[in-house]
Amino acid sequence: MTTTPDRGRPRLEDVAGAVGLSAASVSLVLRGAPGPSAATRERVLEAAARLGYRPDRAASLLASRRSRLLGVMMDVRNSYHGELVADLDEAAERAGYDVVLSTVTRGRDERRAVETLTDSRCEALVLLGPEAPDEQLAALGRQLPVAVIGRPLDAPGVDVVRAGDDDGVGAAVDHLVGLGHTGIAYVDGGSGTIAVTRRRGYERAMRRHGLATRSRVVPGDHHEEAGSRAGQLLTGSGALPTAVVTFNDRVAVGLLDTLARAGLDVPGDVSVIGYDDSPLARLAHVGLSTVNQNSRELTERAVAALVERLEGIRTEAREVVLPPRLVLRTTTAPPAT
DSSP: OOOOOSSSSOOHHHHHHHHTOOHHHHHHHHTTOSOSOHHHHHHHHHHHHHHTOOOOHHHHHHHHTOOOEEEEEEETTOHHHHHHHHHHHHHHHHTTOEEEEEEEBTTBOHHHHHHHHHHTTOSEEEEESOOSOHHHHHHHHTTSOEEEESSOOOOTTOEEEEEOHHHHHHHHHHHHHHHTOOOEEEEOOOSSHHHHHHHHHHHHHHHHTTOGGGOEEEOOOSSHHHHHHHHHHHHTSSOOOSEEEESSHHHHHHHHHHHHHTTOOTTTTOEEEOSBOOHHHHSTTTOOBEEEOOHHHHHHHHHHHHHHHHTTSOOSOOEEEEOOEEEOOSSOOOOOO
């Protein structure tokens, strides 16, 4: 029986020596390339398994001048981005790529995050809900393949995969109206593109139901503190709505906390619907009704779009809009009579 010399990790040459073939022939088998017979493939794979051979991926990538790295920019303060990253990592692995993360924080902007990814030899980028102007993203898309998840975009050359946010918020309003609510407020998400789209969905839905004069947009942001401030404003206004839709789940949780501190029952006094269907919303003691964007399909489509560009299957940019889904839990009910 042929054994591997005692020099550490088995090499390609060791597998070749074990089966009496050239290293080039063994390489064809291990790469799944056409040519070797079925019997030869079986011998090579058996010997590789027996010797514990593992390909030197770094050397292989260096030889091919490819990194097979997908860079992902995420906002570390956004819990929903964490869920997207987990799904992205699985989708990338299935496609034969690895993921490199770069975060946006209070002290680190999108430009710095993207520079880190490009400096890390990432072949393509996935940007989660970026706030950069369209023209800046278009310029980035001219440098390497880019897929944006979560926001509409007018940037030639950049792939977009997103949920229909205006439809998602509209579905939330439709549900509340169906329960009998007419005084429905909306806690806004700020000035970003995603926030504008969701706000537009609320306003359109209120007009569609003949409730435009009852519309009330409360200033907000992306985090729990914004929901708390909105709750204080609503409870102190003397005209508490019977239902509230919020920009995202984090805002909804801040609102729920303020309503509870004010002694108000949810959904008995006020119904609340969030957006994102984040892990926070699914906790039993939260039970937040919310809008699900189908994060798994969003990420699969984004990775597939980049692989198509990297492999030369497609050159033109594409936008994919997935239908969101309303998820009902315990924070919505008909208004009190």
